Amino acid sequence: MLWFLSSVRLALRAFCDMRSRKKIVILGANFAGIACARRLSKHHEVTVIDASACFEFLPNIHELLSGVKSAGVLRLPRKRLLESLGHTFVCETATAVDTQARCVHTASGRRLAFDACVVAVGGVNNTFGVRGAEQFALPFKTVDDCVAIAQRLRDRLNAGKKTAVVIIGAGLEGVEALGEILRGYRNHPGLSVHVVEGDERILPGRDPRLGDDIQQHCVDLPVTFHLGESVASLTKTRVKLVSGRSLPSDVTLWTAGAKPAPLLFSSGLALTANAWAAVTPALQSCVAPAVFVVGDAADLPDPLSKQAYHALDMGAHAAGNVQRFLDGAPLKPFKRGLELGLIALGDIDTYLTAGQRIFAGPSLAAAKELVFQANMARLDPPLGRSPAAALGQRYWRGLHRLALPALRPGALRNNLSGLRVIAG
Numbered sequence: 001m002l003w004f005l006s007s008v009r010l011a012l013r014a015f016c017d018m019r020s021r022k023k024i025v026i027l028g029a030n031f032a033g034i035a036c037a038r039r040l041s042k043h044h045e046v047t048v049i050d051a052s053a054c055f056e057f058l059p060n061i062h063e064l065l066s067g068v069k070s071a072g073v074l075r076l077p078r079k080r081l082l083e084s085l086g087h088t089f090v091c092e093t094a095t096a097v098d099t100q101a102r103c104v105h106t107a108s109g110r111r112l113a114f115d116a117c118v119v120a121v122g123g124v125n126n127t128f129g130v131r132g133a134e135q136f137a138l139p140f141k142t143v144d145d146c147v148a149i150a151q152r153l154r155d156r157l158n159a160g161k162k163t164a165v166v167i168i169g170a171g172l173e174g175v176e177a178l179g180e181i182l183r184g185y186r187n188h189p190g191l192s193v194h195v196v197e198g199d200e201r202i203l204p205g206r207d208p209r210l211g212d213d214i215q216q217h218c219v220d221l222p223v224t225f226h227l228g229e230s231v232a233s234l235t236k237t238r239v240k241l242v243s244g245r246s247l248p249s250d251v252t253l254w255t256a257g258a259k260p261a262p263l264l265f266s267s268g269l270a271l272t273a274n275a276w277a278a279v280t281p282a283l284q285s286c287v288a289p290a291v292f293v294v295g296d297a298a299d300l301p302d303p304l305s306k307q308a309y310h311a312l313d314m315g316a317h318a319a320g321n322v323q324r325f326l327d328g329a330p331l332k333p334f335k336r337g338l339e340l341g342l343i344a345l346g347d348i349d350t351y352l353t354a355g356q357r358i359f360a361g362p363s364l365a366a367a368k369e370l371v372f373q374a375n376m377a378r379l380d381p382p383l384g385r386s387p388a389a390a391l392g393q394r395y396w397r398g399l400h401r402l403a404l405p406a407l408r409p410g411a412l413r414n415n416l417s418g419l420r421v422i423a424g
């Protein structure tokens, strides 16, 4: 009898706990969304929604173009990652956040109520209304996008066909795409690459010495830069420039930028269709206190560059503020981390930017690979093995795949001593 009563009491307590658990919905499960979910405890009822099944490590998707990485290496299954944390994963597109009724609507008609919501939907490809761009240019925003580009390049070049590639946009994505195409095919007699950039320099907004150095590497390669040129329209085989010039193109890559996901405006979190969601320094939406916006989707009063490392930090920080919001405690402002960047030009060179300083050297590719492997291991901690040993094994395998002669011990020593200072 005593045993029966205590079982009933335990069951009742579990039932009450379940009812009092606050509901948190996270929209978007890539860098910012996953980082947030990892910091939220099982004491909350956490539901994470994403339109696709796998996390994708976007900063390395350019490596698919040369084949040094395969799609599977850059992906992690979201269901397993989130369920191992005690959360629920819903693989669906969210259609709206109702900030008044505090619920999220999905494409299949589901309605998910929340006490607090974290919006981490990133951005979408921006073709700036250029005629023919949606139809004829290949986007460069996901693993599938890059797999499709790699396939097109391989099919043409391996069949010995002359191939003109036009890369539209010479920001970080465009430059890294160029590097991988050069890694894979620079000795192929049929390859020519044209890079079109509206700014007078490649890598606009960054130290000009960085862009100059990259252009210098390309002097004897089949690469032509068209700077200060905007694209007027595209056809299947041509890229027409506003200046009246026209470039033949067999493969056109669109790397010219991102715009806010439509959900931000349709949910009233952004003021216009072209605006990101304005947030307070604590990452709380300026229009809906129960909503936090993180990663690329957020527009802070002191704007941040749209980078994965900021998205990871913002996601983790928002988790703490969601907890404070639910407890009625004061929120803490987000503090930006150090701005460190590693930019690869295929196997030709890699650049490390740290504030005003820029260093270059092929051996820095090993640092870029370490950043990738360490982040993947952090997102998906190994089971039953020491994390350091597992990371070591992953890293070594990754370096091998990069197949850089520059990383053999002797060459590495020479390259490390040959590290160049571009600015500092």
Ligand SMILES: Cc1cc2nc3c(=O)[nH]c(=O)nc-3n(C[C@H](O)[C@H](O)[C@H](O)COP(=O)(O)OP(=O)(O)OC[C@H]3O[C@@H](n4cnc5c(N)ncnc54)[C@H](O)[C@@H]3O)c2cc1C
Pocket: 027, 028, 029, 030, 031, 032, 033, 049, 050, 051, 052, 058, 059, 060, 061, 062, 092, 093, 094, 095, 120, 121, 122, 123, 140, 141, 142, 172, 173, 261, 263, 294, 295, 296, 297, 306, 307, 308, 309, 310, 311, 342
């Ligand atoms: C080619 C490329 C190279 C890059 N290189 C670097 C680099 O070297 N270093 C660096 O730090 N950063 C780099 N970045 C930027 C970095 O990838 C982004 O800053 C980062 O991905 C932002 O993370 P996020 O979580 O905010 O958004 P995202 O990573 O874009 O994730 C948003 C998620 O939301 C989901 N989603 C969107 N809308 C909905 C919806 N309505 N319903 C359900 N789910 C939805 C998407 O499926 C996606 O999974 C690069 C980006 C690209 C594309």
